[in-house]
Amino acid sequence: MRKQSKQVVAIAVACGFLWGNSLSGEAAETITAAEQTRTQPLTNQEPVAIENTVQPDPQSSPIDKKTAEVAKADTAKDTPKTKKAKTQSDAPVTITADELYMSDSTGDVYAKGNVKMVQGSQQLLTDLLNGNTNQQELWIAGQADYTDTAFKAHLDAMDTRYNYQTKEGTMAAVKGKVDRDIISGESVVMAPTEILIHNGTVTRCPAKVPDYHMSAERIEMWPGKKMVAYNAKFWLGNMVIYSLPVYEQSLEPGAQGNNAYPTIGYSSRDGVHIRQKLEMPxxxxxxxxVNLDFYTHGGFKPNGGVSYRQSAYSVGVIDGYYRDDNGNWIKKQPEFDFNLYSHRIGSLPISYTFNAAYGQWIDSSKTSWHKEYNLYFSHDVIHLNGRNDLSLGTGVGMIHESYDNSTIHDFKFDTTLTHTFNDRWSTWLGYHYTKTQNSLFAYDRPDMARELDTGFSYKIDNKNTFKYSQSYDLNNKHLYDQDYTWVHDLHCWVGSLTYRAKRDQWKFDVALKRW
Structure with missing residues (x-):
C-alpha cells in the first residue's frame, strides 16, 4: 500500500482530464506520454458504451477531501519542476469528492459524490468517476459537466471516456457552447486542438427553439480558427432551405465569414431584394x-467565381453582376483578382493592403478592359484618452480603361475622430480626400473629392438604436447626403430602416445578427 501522498498523486494522474496538455510534477514522472500535435482531422471515432462502474477494491484506501488537497500541495512543493513559471501543461491536477479510493493492486480509481477535478483552465464536475492507471483511462457513466476557459467551452454530456496517453476523449449526448457556437451532437470526440461532432447541430441563436441552425453528419471545429461541416443542412425554423456536401466557416475573432443564410430587404431604387451566398471548398x-441575388426592379443578378486562398493572400476569378452602395451596376465578364491581406510594417504601428484586378467591365452603354491596383496604409487606432479614438489612413491607386485608353491616378487620405460619451452615446467626425480625375465607370467611385462626414449613434434601449449621419461636399459647399437610421434587435436577427433625406429614398434590411 502506498503512502497517502503517493496515492493522491496517482489519483491526480488518473484523473488528469486535460485534453491536449501534458501532466506535470511527480505525476508526470510517474506516467509519461509522448506529446501529440494533431494536424489532420480526427478519425471517425465513436464513443465506447459505458455499462458498468468500478466499485472500490476492499484493499484500497479511502482518502478524505482535506487530506487529498493537502497531499497534493505537499507533493507539488517537493517537486523541482514546480519552481519554474507555471503554464497550462505545468498546472497541478486536483480532485475533490465526498469519497476517494485508490487500489494499488489493480490501479482502479473511484471518486463519488460532488466530484470536482481542476487542472489549469479546465474543470470537470460529476457525481461518479472511475479510472484505471494501468489502462491510462478514466470514464464517467452518467452525466458530466465540462468547462475549459481557454477554449471558451462549456459542455454537458453523458458516457465520457478519456485516454490521457493519446490525449483523446469521447462523449455522448452532448449539449453546450464552444466560444460563440451553441452545439449539440450524438457523440463528440475531443483532441488537443480539435473537436469532432457526429450527427450534430451548430447555431448562434440562443432561443430554446433556434430560429436557424445547421445540422451535419460530421462537424470538425478548430476553436478560434475554422469549422468544416460535411453533408450540411441549413434550417430556418423546422424547414431545410438548402444543403451542401461540404461547408466551411471561419471562427477567427472578427471574421466576417460566409453568411450561410439569406438577407431580405427593400430599397426605393431596386425594390425588394433577396440575397444568398453559397460557398464550399x-x-x-x-x-x-455563388451569390444568388434577386431584385424586383432589376431581376436576377447572380455572380460567382473561384478563389485560391492562403493566409497572406488570395487569387481568384469572378464573373457576374456587381452593385455598389449607390446602386451603380457593373457586369464583370470575367475579372481576375489578387488581394494581399493586411501586413504590418516591421514593428511600426502601420499596416498595408494591396489589391489588383484585370477584367472586362460592361455597363448599359459600353464595354472596356479594366485594369486597377490600390495600395493602402492604415495606422493602428490611436487612443487619445478613454473616450477619443483617432483613425488615419492613406493610399495610392491606378485605373486604366481600354475603351478610351484613359489612365487615372488616385491619392487618398482618410481620418476619423470618434468620441464615446457613454455606453449609449457616441459621435464621429471624418475627413476624406481623393485626388483623381473622372473615371469611365461610376461603379465604386467616390462621390466627392473632399468630404466631411459626421454623425452620432444613440442606443435607446437594449433593442433599439438610432443613428444620424451626413456628408458635406467641401468643394461645392453643399450638404450631399443626410441619413436617418433605426436599428431594431429581433433577438437572433437585426432589422435596419434608413431614410436618405437628400435622395428621398428608403432602405430596409433584415439579416442574421449572429452567424
Missing part, C-alpha cells in the same frame, strides 16, 4: 462561391 485551398 472544391480542393485544397480552392473555394467556389
Amino acid at each position: 472544391v480542393a485544397n485551398k480552392f473555394y467556389g462561391f
Whole structure:
C-alpha cells in the first residue's frame, strides 16, 4: 500500500482530464506520454458504451477531501519542476469528492459524490468517476459537466471516456457552447486542438427553439480558427432551405465569414431584394462561391467565381453582376483578382493592403478592359484618452480603361475622430480626400473629392438604436447626403430602416445578427 501522498498523486494522474496538455510534477514522472500535435482531422471515432462502474477494491484506501488537497500541495512543493513559471501543461491536477479510493493492486480509481477535478483552465464536475492507471483511462457513466476557459467551452454530456496517453476523449449526448457556437451532437470526440461532432447541430441563436441552425453528419471545429461541416443542412425554423456536401466557416475573432443564410430587404431604387451566398471548398485551398441575388426592379443578378486562398493572400476569378452602395451596376465578364491581406510594417504601428484586378467591365452603354491596383496604409487606432479614438489612413491607386485608353491616378487620405460619451452615446467626425480625375465607370467611385462626414449613434434601449449621419461636399459647399437610421434587435436577427433625406429614398434590411 502506498503512502497517502503517493496515492493522491496517482489519483491526480488518473484523473488528469486535460485534453491536449501534458501532466506535470511527480505525476508526470510517474506516467509519461509522448506529446501529440494533431494536424489532420480526427478519425471517425465513436464513443465506447459505458455499462458498468468500478466499485472500490476492499484493499484500497479511502482518502478524505482535506487530506487529498493537502497531499497534493505537499507533493507539488517537493517537486523541482514546480519552481519554474507555471503554464497550462505545468498546472497541478486536483480532485475533490465526498469519497476517494485508490487500489494499488489493480490501479482502479473511484471518486463519488460532488466530484470536482481542476487542472489549469479546465474543470470537470460529476457525481461518479472511475479510472484505471494501468489502462491510462478514466470514464464517467452518467452525466458530466465540462468547462475549459481557454477554449471558451462549456459542455454537458453523458458516457465520457478519456485516454490521457493519446490525449483523446469521447462523449455522448452532448449539449453546450464552444466560444460563440451553441452545439449539440450524438457523440463528440475531443483532441488537443480539435473537436469532432457526429450527427450534430451548430447555431448562434440562443432561443430554446433556434430560429436557424445547421445540422451535419460530421462537424470538425478548430476553436478560434475554422469549422468544416460535411453533408450540411441549413434550417430556418423546422424547414431545410438548402444543403451542401461540404461547408466551411471561419471562427477567427472578427471574421466576417460566409453568411450561410439569406438577407431580405427593400430599397426605393431596386425594390425588394433577396440575397444568398453559397460557398464550399472544391480542393485544397480552392473555394467556389455563388451569390444568388434577386431584385424586383432589376431581376436576377447572380455572380460567382473561384478563389485560391492562403493566409497572406488570395487569387481568384469572378464573373457576374456587381452593385455598389449607390446602386451603380457593373457586369464583370470575367475579372481576375489578387488581394494581399493586411501586413504590418516591421514593428511600426502601420499596416498595408494591396489589391489588383484585370477584367472586362460592361455597363448599359459600353464595354472596356479594366485594369486597377490600390495600395493602402492604415495606422493602428490611436487612443487619445478613454473616450477619443483617432483613425488615419492613406493610399495610392491606378485605373486604366481600354475603351478610351484613359489612365487615372488616385491619392487618398482618410481620418476619423470618434468620441464615446457613454455606453449609449457616441459621435464621429471624418475627413476624406481623393485626388483623381473622372473615371469611365461610376461603379465604386467616390462621390466627392473632399468630404466631411459626421454623425452620432444613440442606443435607446437594449433593442433599439438610432443613428444620424451626413456628408458635406467641401468643394461645392453643399450638404450631399443626410441619413436617418433605426436599428431594431429581433433577438437572433437585426432589422435596419434608413431614410436618405437628400435622395428621398428608403432602405430596409433584415439579416442574421449572429452567424
